[in-house]
Amino acid sequence: MMALGRIGRAALAGLLLAIGAAGLIGCEKGAPSGGGGSGGAGGSAGNDESIKVGHYASITGSEATFGQSTDNGIKLAVEERNAAGGVKGRQIKLITYDNQGKQQETTTVVTRLVQQDKVVALLGEVASSRSMAGGPIAQKAGVPMITPSSTNPDVTAIGDMIFRVCFIDPFQGYVGAKFAKDNLGKTRAATLYNRAQAYSDGLNNNFIESFQEMGGTVVTQQAYGDGDNDFSAQLAAIKEANVEFIYVPGYYTEVVNIAKQARKLGLNIPLIGGDGWDSEELKNAGDALDGCYFSNHYAKEDTRPEVQEFIKKYTAKFDSEPDGLAALGYDAARLLFDAMDKAPSLDGQALAAQIAKTKGFAGVTGRITIDADRNANKDAVVLEITNGVPKYVATVPAPTE
Numbered sequence: 001m002m003a004l005g006r007i008g009r010a011a012l013a014g015l016l017l018a019i020g021a022a023g024l025i026g027c028e029k030g031a032p033s034g035g036g037g038s039g040g041a042g043g044s045a046g047n048d049e050s051i052k053v054g055h056y057a058s059i060t061g062s063e064a065t066f067g068q069s070t071d072n073g074i075k076l077a078v079e080e081r082n083a084a085g086g087v088k089g090r091q092i093k094l095i096t097y098d099n100q101g102k103q104q105e106t107t108t109v110v111t112r113l114v115q116q117d118k119v120v121a122l123l124g125e126v127a128s129s130r131s132m133a134g135g136p137i138a139q140k141a142g143v144p145m146i147t148p149s150s151t152n153p154d155v156t157a158i159g160d161m162i163f164r165v166c167f168i169d170p171f172q173g174y175v176g177a178k179f180a181k182d183n184l185g186k187t188r189a190a191t192l193y194n195r196a197q198a199y200s201d202g203l204n205n206n207f208i209e210s211f212q213e214m215g216g217t218v219v220t221q222q223a224y225g226d227g228d229n230d231f232s233a234q235l236a237a238i239k240e241a242n243v244e245f246i247y248v249p250g251y252y253t254e255v256v257n258i259a260k261q262a263r264k265l266g267l268n269i270p271l272i273g274g275d276g277w278d279s280e281e282l283k284n285a286g287d288a289l290d291g292c293y294f295s296n297h298y299a300k301e302d303t304r305p306e307v308q309e310f311i312k313k314y315t316a317k318f319d320s321e322p323d324g325l326a327a328l329g330y331d332a333a334r335l336l337f338d339a340m341d342k343a344p345s346l347d348g349q350a351l352a353a354q355i356a357k358t359k360g361f362a363g364v365t366g367r368i369t370i371d372a373d374r375n376a377n378k379d380a381v382v383l384e385i386t387n388g389v390p391k392y393v394a395t396v397p398a399p400t401e
């Protein structure tokens with residue numbers, strides 16, 4: 001709850017809604033136990049002189065688009081940097097391992113990146129629970145880690161080696177509450193969250209706290225576990241509760257199922273959620289998510305040149321439009337290279353100290369200043385879904401305190 005205190009309720013309450021994110025480089029995926037490519041010499045642009053950067057991600061599994069999009073964003077940043085001469089005259093070699101979206105696998109691949117591949121820095125994870133599995137390994141080994149997108153406050157609290165380039169969930173919960181209350185005029189909510197994910201559990205509480213402070217009522221909280229795909233009992237209870245919307249701080253695979261099952265039950269109220277919804281797989285919901293909203297880190301409609309340039313380059317390379325994860329992966333990698341340029345050496349302590357000094361870095365997802373808690377204080381956007389496609393509706397400015 002320290003993080004909430006820091007954000008400052010008064011500051012939050014005062015905010016207004018302003019209506020209106022395997023290239024050339026070695027990339028070895030998977031190979032969890034034993035086998036597989038180990039960042040060695042074979043078949044990549046890296047050589048003995050190259051600087052190794054590790055990325056651990058859910059390239060497969062029920063959150064596969066998280067890892068894939070992030071890895072694409074990172075690859076684009078690495079490719080651009082290498083084409084421009086690399087860092088300190090050396091090429092960057094990206095080593096990506098797939099954790100399949102699993103906790104245990106995360107521990108395995110992060111240990112491998114740190115101990116065998118001896119990466120100078122780590123990028124990852126998306127999911128807060130997996131950053132909390134990888135973070136302590138990075139911290140203990142003295143290897144700086146930047147999570148592009150884990151928003152739970154506990155992630156960077158692991159220690160002075162752990163950074164993030166995204167906002168945190170006390171703010172994101174506030175954004176959902178404020179949007180529901182002020183923009184949609186709703187006062188009666190239910191929540192439906194994953195009790196097994198740090199992100200979902202934390203954001204559920206953050207939303208509830210903000211919504212109640214604004215005078216809203218949370219009539220019922222319903223929970224599920226990892227891997228669940230039948231939400232009918234929880235949805236039936238929510239239907240009984242006679243609420244105006246459901247706050248769903250989950251990941252996209254869950255959200256798609258929840259939306260479809262809700263409509264089947266004749267529960268036709270909006271769902272509102274957070275960044276965990278961000279995936280092109282939302283289209284699997286058909287029209288079940290029409291008129292639903294989620295908070296996120298970037299909007300494709302943003303006319304800033306950084307954003308439009310990035311979309312152009314990414315689309316040309318990957319033949320698909322970048323989601324928020326791709327943008328955050330790109331920003332995390334570029335911010336890391338910037339710190340590497342400026343650091344006196346690539347030793348873990350020196351590099352971490354330099355990352356900590358980052359101020360006003362011009363990212364695709366906004367200006368990034370690393371604060372004393374190694375977090376980034378940034379604006380959020382709210383997107384509305386039509387036919388599985390999110391469109392920009394609002395910007396909520398970062399807390400000013």
Ligand code: PHE
Nearest residue numbers: 127128149150151199275276
């Ligand atoms: N913020 C989510 C978490 O901490 C991860 C996420 C970020 C998912 C951005 C999608 C987009 O688990």
